[in-house]
Amino acid sequence: MTERTITLSPRTLTQISHHLSESIQRHSIDLPESASEINLISSHLSHIKNQFYELSGYFESSEFSHIRESSRENIIAAVKGCARTIKDLDKIVLRTSVNRRVSHGSHTSPRSARKSWNEITSAFRNNEGVSLSQRLSFCKTMLETTNGLLECIFNRQPTKTYTDQLLYLLRQQEDSTQRRKDLESLHRAQLQTSHAQEYPSCCSPLSGPHSPQYAPTSRPYSTPLPSPPFAAPINTTAYYHIPTTIHESRPMTPISPVSPISPISPLGPSQMGHIPMGQPQGQPTTPPLMRSSAARTQNQGSWWTQVWNMVPGNTMMPEAPAESICNGEHMANLALAPEEKEIFRMRFDNDLTFRMFHNSLTQNANVVITLGGGEGSWSSRRSLHRFQTCISATKLNIVRNGPGIHFYRRQILWATLYFEDFETMTLFFHAFLALRMGAPGTQRLMEYESWMDGEELAFAGRIRAEGRGKEKEDLVLRVLRDEEFGTVRLAAAKTGGNGEDVTVWTAFVTHQLAQPGWIRRTKNEVVFLKNIQQFSFSSRFDSTLVDDFELVFADAKGM
Numbered sequence: 001m002t003e004r005t006i007t008l009s010p011r012t013l014t015q016i017s018h019h020l021s022e023s024i025q026r027h028s029i030d031l032p033e034s035a036s037e038i039n040l041i042s043s044h045l046s047h048i049k050n051q052f053y054e055l056s057g058y059f060e061s062s063e064f065s066h067i068r069e070s071s072r073e074n075i076i077a078a079v080k081g082c083a084r085t086i087k088d089l090d091k092i093v094l095r096t097s098v099n100r101r102v103s104h105g106s107h108t109s110p111r112s113a114r115k116s117w118n119e120i121t122s123a124f125r126n127n128e129g130v131s132l133s134q135r136l137s138f139c140k141t142m143l144e145t146t147n148g149l150l151e152c153i154f155n156r157q158p159t160k161t162y163t164d165q166l167l168y169l170l171r172q173q174e175d176s177t178q179r180r181k182d183l184e185s186l187h188r189a190q191l192q193t194s195h196a197q198e199y200p201s202c203c204s205p206l207s208g209p210h211s212p213q214y215a216p217t218s219r220p221y222s223t224p225l226p227s228p229p230f231a232a233p234i235n236t237t238a239y240y241h242i243p244t245t246i247h248e249s250r251p252m253t254p255i256s257p258v259s260p261i262s263p264i265s266p267l268g269p270s271q272m273g274h275i276p277m278g279q280p281q282g283q284p285t286t287p288p289l290m291r292s293s294a295a296r297t298q299n300q301g302s303w304w305t306q307v308w309n310m311v312p313g314n315t316m317m318p319e320a321p322a323e324s325i326c327n328g329e330h331m332a333n334l335a336l337a338p339e340e341k342e343i344f345r346m347r348f349d350n351d352l353t354f355r356m357f358h359n360s361l362t363q364n365a366n367v368v369i370t371l372g373g374g375e376g377s378w379s380s381r382r383s384l385h386r387f388q389t390c391i392s393a394t395k396l397n398i399v400r401n402g403p404g405i406h407f408y409r410r411q412i413l414w415a416t417l418y419f420e421d422f423e424t425m426t427l428f429f430h431a432f433l434a435l436r437m438g439a440p441g442t443q444r445l446m447e448y449e450s451w452m453d454g455e456e457l458a459f460a461g462r463i464r465a466e467g468r469g470k471e472k473e474d475l476v477l478r479v480l481r482d483e484e485f486g487t488v489r490l491a492a493a494k495t496g497g498n499g500e501d502v503t504v505w506t507a508f509v510t511h512q513l514a515q516p517g518w519i520r521r522t523k524n525e526v527v528f529l530k531n532i533q534q535f536s537f538s539s540r541f542d543s544t545l546v547d548d549f550e551l552v553f554a555d556a557k558g559m
Contacts, residue, residue, distance in 0.1 A: 324415075459477075461555070
């Protein structure tokens with residue numbers, strides 16, 4: 001696979017990316033409920049196509065062979081990694097489209113379209129170890145940086161900024177590859193141990209040339225991952241044997257929140273709370289190995305659904321110093337009202353699941369933490385939980401400490417949750433605060449809750465934002481930089497005289513800072529930013545990717 005990828009020219013990859021973008025875009029017609037996710041992926045592929053086209057000019061130039069060897073090797077390594085991703089995706093899409101035509105002819109039912117799309121995303125996640133959108137976003141940044149470096153080299157301009165950025169991205173790619181290999185080894189070792197205890201060596205279904213140690217390093221393209229109409233369960237402690245051993249080749253390792261598969265037909269709010277989030281019986285999947293994962297469980301229009309629908313990034317954090325834990329009191333009966341619906345949940349290490357419940361009538365928000373019982377809605381799995389507790393979000397304070405989030409009640413530690421990446425932790429932090437501050441009778445926001453500990457304020461100014469269905473209002477825009485990881489993000493907050501300082505949207509801009517022309521000033525008060533992913537914690541704003549993101553400052557002097 002690698003040798004074949006090397007021989008592909010950027011011009012050929014341009015054509016492949018173009019066809020992939022068009023092919024994937026067609027899925028949005030059959031799956032309107034997933035149009036946002038599909039359009040984002042198609043947009044990434046369109047950008048990648050443009051970057052490959054620009055690269056083809058540099059590669060075909062006679063000057064390319066005269067580039068310093070170290071720089072040329074880095075450039076080729078970056079292009080090879082992105083080329084492998086595009087080729088893998090091309091094979092998956094081609095195989096899926098062929099199977100779809102053979103099975104259903106020219107007619108495409110909603111169930112067929114959903115199954116086809118799930119096979120594409122599931123097969124890619126199993127091959128790459130991350131989601132399709134996340135990997136394409138990384139490739140887009142990698143290619144943009146590569147083109148910027150080549151432009152500076154060809155124009156005899158300083159290259160240090162682009163060189164440092166490219167080396168940083170290559171290290172991330174190497175770390176991701178190594179992490180996936182380590183997880184594979186750990187997963188296979190655990191499979192061997194569990195089956196050695198269950199079966200005698202003479203009759204073990206895993207013994208022989210098809211056992212995990214002889215399994216291929218990537219999923220063969222001829223065998224798509226089963227795609228149920230609902231989300232596959234996420235279980236970090238139990239492992240299941242699938243008779244077809246080909247499915248044991250690679251564990252899934254999502255880094256960002258996992259969006260459950262939408263139902264085939266839209267459901268009303270009253271039905272949505274009872275969606276069975278587990279996979280149909282008889283189709284267990286290989287679970288991921290990770291510290292946290294997230295799922296959304298309510299209607300498509302809510303901001304908490306949108307914010308988990310996008311991939312924020314993968315700034316990995318150090319290993320957790322301990323396990324996630326909850327010090328709350330076990331409750332035999334949580335006494336949740338029928339109107340309280342589980343709007344999202346996160347799976348952590350130590351078999352712990354964090355669940356957020358919301359009452360759309362009263363706007364109350366409750367936190368439920370469970371141990372055991374596997375993945376799935378609380379109502380469908382509650383009899384299997386060995387521990388469960390519930391508390392109103394208004395009674396908790398939230399603090400970030402390194403890779404973890406601490407919840408305090410009356411200055412006593414109530415729970416600690418450890419995250420694997422910085423971006424997911426940030427979204428969780430602000431999503432919790434937005435729900436807590438929206439509940440009646442909530443406590444005032446503490447000073448340390450305005451933004452996370454460990455971040456330093458690099459800039460603050462007032463902007464005029466136009467939200468959905470309302471006139472413009474003033475928000476405080478902050479530029480925050482994490483001291484340990486160097487991650488930079490924008491955060492817009494609504495402030496008031498009653499101690500209110502709630503972040504309504506954030507955007508991670510670490511990679512954009514190294515790209516020339518990503519920020520431009522058109523008027524005294526107006527600034528445009530390129531390729532901004534806005535994550536919203538308010539119904540007034542959308543979580544979406546914006547090519548030209550406009551910031552209108554209230555005062556030109558504050559820019």
